[in-house]
Amino acid sequence: MKIATFNINGVKARIEALLSWLDEARPDVVLLQEIKSTDETFPRELIEDKGYRVETHGQKGFNGVAILSRLPLEDVVRRLPGDEADEQSRWIEATVIGDRAVRVCGLYLPNGNPAPGPKYDYKLAWMARMERRVIELLATEEPLVFAGDYNVIPQAEDAAKPEAWTEDALFRPETRAAFRRLLNLGLTEAFRARVQGPGHYSFWDYQAQAWPRNNGIRIDHLLLSPQAADLMTDVQIDRDVRAGEKPSDHVPVWIELAA
DNA sequence: ATGGTCGATGGTCGA
Numbered sequence: 001m002k003i004a005t006f007n008i009n010g011v012k013a014r015i016e017a018l019l020s021w022l023d024e025a026r027p028d029v030v031l032l033q034e035i036k037s038t039d040e041t042f043p044r045e046l047i048e049d050k051g052y053r054v055e056t057h058g059q060k061g062f063n064g065v066a067i068l069s070r071l072p073l074e075d076v077v078r079r080l081p082g083d084e085a086d087e088q089s090r091w092i093e094a095t096v097i098g099d100r101a102v103r104v105c106g107l108y109l110p111n112g113n114p115a116p117g118p119k120y121d122y123k124l125a126w127m128a129r130m131e132r133r134v135i136e137l138l139a140t141e142e143p144l145v146f147a148g149d150y151n152v153i154p155q156a157e158d159a160a161k162p163e164a165w166t167e168d169a170l171f172r173p174e175t176r177a178a179f180r181r182l183l184n185l186g187l188t189e190a191f192r193a194r195v196q197g198p199g200h201y202s203f204w205d206y207q208a209q210a211w212p213r214n215n216g217i218r219i220d221h222l223l224l225s226p227q228a229a230d231l232m233t234d235v236q237i238d239r240d241v242r243a244g245e246k247p248s249d250h251v252p253v254w255i256e257l258a259a
Numbered sequence: 260a261t262g263g264t265c266g267a268t269g270g271t272c273g274a
Contacts, residue, residue: 009265009266009274010265010267012266012267013265013266013267014266034266034274036266036267037267060267060268061266061267061268061272061273062266062267062272062273063273111273111274113273113274151274205263205264205265205274206263206264206265206274207263207264207265208262208263208264209263249264249274
């Protein structure tokens with residue numbers, strides 16, 4: 001079971017790039033972020049024509065997440081529990097029925113800039129809510145995959161120029177500590193379980209020629225429960241997608257599970 | 260040091 005996360009940065013503007021990547025990468029499951037689309041305006045038919053089920057949790061203008069799956073989906077949950085007043089569409093869950101049942105959670109964690117400030121407070125509160133949901137799901141002892149745009153640079157080696165990020169919401173100590181708390185619950189960060197060292201990025205800004213200069217950061221992650229980590233056979237960043245026609249500023253990251 | 264690029268929107272804002 002190949003499971004990918006991809007911040008698409010506007011699914012309507014990116015539909016051709018998305019369809020091409022689906023043909024090339026042939027993922028079984030895709031967790032999309034920043035669809036910037038409502039459920040009604042999501043271009044679902046073009047994706048369904050390729051054999052994918054489509055579950056969306058959209059919002060007008062900003063945010064929005066979705067799950068695409070070639071395998072059956074059950075028990076879709078569309079919001080992160082813990083704050084009924086939160087109107088932002090940043091979380092979607094479903095159980096994928098493959099050889100094994102795998103619970104996938106697609107997340108678009110708040111950016112949090114400028115920090116400090118109310119947006120940063122929202123980010124940290126959202127991470128605390130996510131921690132509570134992870135604890136709930138870990139109790140099921142099922143294979144779990146938490147994949148998405150975390151807006152977290154976990155370590156200095158995950159940025160080409162870490163010194164430029166010291167005051168940023170993506171790299172501040174409180175952000176990284178909250179991310180470590182997730183790992184300390186017993187989750188495995190898929191990429192770092194397999195690949196060590198600097199120079200691996202998943203996002204390059206559109207500005208200041210960040211891509212040709214390889215001025216990137218690694219902020220798109222897949223966190224695995226112990227039962228999912230035991231099934232992982234591969235993990236990759238589809239870096240070449242950033243060089244394509246009209247690309248997102250993020251690229252897909254994926255895992256293969258023996259499930 | 261400064262300014263730079265996108266997408267959705269239609270009013271600038273979020274990243």
